[in-house]
Amino acid sequence: MQKISRDKLIKKASNLLNSGIVRCVLGWKRGEFDYDITPNVFTTEKELIDDFVWNDFCGANLSKYLVSKTQGVDGKILVFLKPCDTYSFNQLLTEHRFDRERAYVIAVPCEGMADINKIKQITNEGISSIEFNEDTLSISTLYNEEPIKIAYDRVLSERCLNCKSKKHVVYDELLGDDGEILESNRFDEVEKIEKMSSEERFEFWQGELSRCIRCNACRDVCPACTCEKCVFDNPESGVENKASANSFEEKLFHIIRAYHVAGRCTDCGECSRVCPQNIPLHLLNRKFIKDINEFYGEFQAGEKIGMRSPLIDYTTDDIEPNEAVNRRDS
Amino acid sequence: MVKFSCEKIDLVFAEIAKTAALYIPSNDKNNKAVFTKWQKGTKLCDSHNTQIGPKDLFFPQTEDLMAFKASNKKIEIIDTRKESEDFVIFGVRACDVKSLEILDRVFLSEPRDSYYAMRREHGIIISLACTRPSEACFCTTFGIAPSEPGADISVWKINNEFFWQANTKRGEELLLKIEHFTTPAEPSEVEGEKQRISVLMKRLPLANLSTNGFGKGKTNELFEREEWAKLSEACLGCGTCTFVCPTCQCYDIKDFNTGNGVIRYRCWDSCMYSDFTKMAHGNNRNTRKERFRQRFMHKLVYFPENNNGLFGCVGCGRCISKCPVSMNIVKVMKKLGGNV
Ligand code: SF4
Ligand code: SF4
Ligand code: SF4
Ligand code: SF4
Numbered sequence: 084m085q086k087i088s089r090d091k092l093i094k095k096a097s098n099l100l101n102s103g104i105v106r107c108v109l110g111w112k113r114g115e116f117d118y119d120i121t122p123n124v125f126t127t128e129k130e131l132i133d134d135f136v137w138n139d140f141c142g143a144n145l146s147k148y149l150v151s152k153t154q155g156v157d158g159k160i161l162v163f164l165k166p167c168d169t170y171s172f173n174q175l176l177t178e179h180r181f182d183r184e185r186a187y188v189i190a191v192p193c194e195g196m197a198d199i200n201k202i203k204q205i206t207n208e209g210i211s212s213i214e215f216n217e218d219t220l221s222i223s224t225l226y227n228e229e230p231i232k233i234a235y236d237r238v239l240s241e242r243c244l245n246c247k248s249k250k251h252v253v254y255d256e257l258l259g260d261d262g263e264i265l266e267s268n269r270f271d272e273v274e275k276i277e278k279m280s281s282e283e284r285f286e287f288w289q290g291e292l293s294r295c296i297r298c299n300a301c302r303d304v305c306p307a308c309t310c311e312k313c314v315f316d317n318p319e320s321g322v323e324n325k326a327s328a329n330s331f332e333e334k335l336f337h338i339i340r341a342y343h344v345a346g347r348c349t350d351c352g353e354c355s356r357v358c359p360q361n362i363p364l365h366l367l368n369r370k371f372i373k374d375i376n377e378f379y380g381e382f383q384a385g386e387k388i389g390m391r392s393p394l395i396d397y398t399t400d401d402i403e404p405n406e407a408v409n410r411r412d413s
Numbered sequence: 414m415v416k417f418s419c420e421k422i423d424l425v426f427a428e429i430a431k432t433a434a435l436y437i438p439s440n441d442k443n444n445k446a447v448f449t450k451w452q453k454g455t456k457l458c459d460s461h462n463t464q465i466g467p468k469d470l471f472f473p474q475t476e477d478l479m480a481f482k483a484s485n486k487k488i489e490i491i492d493t494r495k496e497s498e499d500f501v502i503f504g505v506r507a508c509d510v511k512s513l514e515i516l517d518r519v520f521l522s523e524p525r526d527s528y529y530a531m532r533r534e535h536g537i538i539i540s541l542a543c544t545r546p547s548e549a550c551f552c553t554t555f556g557i558a559p560s561e562p563g564a565d566i567s568v569w570k571i572n573n574e575f576f577w578q579a580n581t582k583r584g585e586e587l588l589l590k591i592e593h594f595t596t597p598a599e600p601s602e603v604e605g606e607k608q609r610i611s612v613l614m615k616r617l618p619l620a621n622l623s624t625n626g627f628g629k630g631k632t633n634e635l636f637e638r639e640e641w642a643k644l645s646e647a648c649l650g651c652g653t654c655t656f657v658c659p660t661c662q663c664y665d666i667k668d669f670n671t672g673n674g675v676i677r678y679r680c681w682d683s684c685m686y687s688d689f690t691k692m693a694h695g696n697n698r699n700t701r702k703e704r705f706r707q708r709f710m711h712k713l714v715y716f717p718e719n720n721n722g723l724f725g726c727v728g729c730g731r732c733i734s735k736c737p738v739s740m741n742i743v744k745v746m747k748k749l750g751g752n753v
Binding site for chain 1 (some may be wrong): 422441442443445454461463465475510545546547548549613616617618619646647649651653655656657665667675680681683686687691692723733734737738740743744746
């Protein structure tokens with residue numbers, strides 16, 4: 084369960100709204116059930132009281148919305164950011180996607196977000212309500228007399244189990260106490276894949292990517308994907324395709340995307356969260372991050388505003404381009 | 414009506430698969446149900462519904478339409494259609510059965526789509542009554558009864574027995590093929606289960622959602638409603654909702670240059686995409702709001718307008734569980750229709 088209460092967030096936002104410091108509030112809005120939360124722009128205290136939520140399902144990273152929501156209107160937007168979201172925020176600023184002055188960042192400490200898919204693997208369909216307790220979720224369903232109690236750790240989303248940082252790297256105000264940068268195990272899975280033979284690895288990715296339905300949700304949610312016109316949407320680009328005609332195209336889309344966000348991906352995990360086909364896209368990005376760390380020294384995109392990624396920065400110490408091949412073959 | 418005990422299901426599947434390709438809902442390695450081509454060892458899963466409906470088996474995400482080959486200043490046109498083989502789909506829920514009726518209206522009305530028609534002619538559909546609907550199900554809003562799933566054969570699973578009821582001639586023929594596994598049953602034996610399902614449906618969280626305010630003749634009333642701006646605010650413009658939807662039917666036709674010719678294929682398209690129906694003069698829906706509105710107006714107003722009141726949504730709830738920002742047709746209906 085989240086330690087900071089919803090009320091505290093609402094109070095903070097209402098004060099800033101009512102005093103005119105911010106024009107509106109970018110937050111999370113409750114849905115039909117207890118877990119289907121929608122990013123939303125709130126403009127009044129009443130809207131906040133009626134619909135604002137802060138709970139274990141506020142996984143959506145709000146930073147990318149600042150690109151569109153700061154356009155064409157004046158005034159500051161209050162945005163609530165979890166620790167991982169602040170890295171995306173910085174990365175967007177590094178790429179000049181919006182104006183820092185237009186955002187009022189409230190940093191919200193995060194205990195990790197739950198994954199509704201993991202919950203449904205345990206409870207099955209038919210969830211009628213979810214009660215949030217300290218270390219457990221209590222799930223009532225249409226089919227069980229008693230609520231099902233699930234330990235929080237069991238249903239934490241993958242990215243939260245491997246959280247890289249509980250520290251907010253940017254904010255105007257912090258609620259509660261800030262956390263630390265963590266030693267995570269986020270490269271363990273990548274290492275497993277690296278150890279596979281090339282045939283096994285090919286098979287692994289073929290198995291995953293062949294399920295892709297080219298819905299583009301991974302791209303559209305990604306804070307590193309902010310091109311005004313993506314090559315895949317541009318009939319003139321020559322690579323535009325709405326569906327993968329064959330398994331080559333299937334991989335082409337993902338390979339191009341992974342390369343394009345390399346050095347800029349902060350590992351926020353949104354791509355894997357939204358994929359309707361449960362494809363572990365974060366593993367592609369983490370492979371790039373791991374390689375960058377090994378080849379150029381530790382680098383975390385979004386850690387500071389204005390940092391240059393090693394991939395666009397040249398130093399005479401840079402490793403030779405064939406190093407990756409040498410390592411793979413040795 | 415016939416019945417047989419659940420243990421025999423693999424034998425029944427094996428029998429059907431002798432003469433036709435058979436697809437059943439089975440879990441993939443992530444434990445998600447997908448229609449899978451049956452082979453020895455493929456296990457029927459007890460999941461409530463498949464991730465994506467059976468649409469793909471009739472209207473594939475990509476399919477080649479024809480090919481052109483150029484040589485010596487001549488262009489040869491090649492028919493790439495493969496003779497469609499007979500196939501059977503087992504375990505189709507009532508919502509998805511209805512979704513095919515909606516697709517039929519589009520593809521089988523003149524000019525008839527021969528690609529789709531061919532697959533429809535060759536496909537036998539065995540439905541399956543729902544035992545455990547999801548919280549996101551709202552098929553009853555559109556008058557669909559999961560207790561009477563329909564199609565060529567209706568199936569109920571009650572305790573340890575399957576009950577199969579043929580509804581069409583093709584269904585009857587198929588029942589004859591599996592005759593030696595079944596014993597006769599009375600329709601009264603499934604009455605209790607039908608009752609149970611009907612009662613259950615009334616308890617679902619979306620049970621009271623109504624279509625009031627939508628349908629024929631509502632275009633002018635709904636088109637300019639100011640709520641569209643707010644409703645579409647969080648939408649990412651991805652294609653998830655359209656691609657997981659069993660009734661979304663739009664496609665694009667493209668040419669793939671093979672070097673010495675062209676393969677003309679079609680693939681699913683999404684009205685949520687910025688280049689959807691792009692024409693020489695540009696796009697007719699330039700903003701996210703307009704594209705978002707199109708998807709819901711199509712299902713709730715334009716489709717019924719052109720199809721005697723038949724709505725273009727079957728309440729399967731897939732867009733509800735799959736949208737990355739949890740925005741969906743139910744939220745649209747509640748906001749614009751004013752129902753609770
Ligand atoms: S979100 Fe998943 S299914 Fe959609 S395009 Fe990305 S990988 Fe493919
Ligand atoms: S409604 Fe949801 S699924 Fe549909 S395009 Fe918008 S974000 Fe994607
Ligand atoms: S609009 Fe949503 S609920 Fe309706 S048929 Fe399509 S996916 Fe199912
Ligand atoms: S929407 Fe209705 S028919 Fe479809 S799976 Fe749910 S209960 Fe069954």
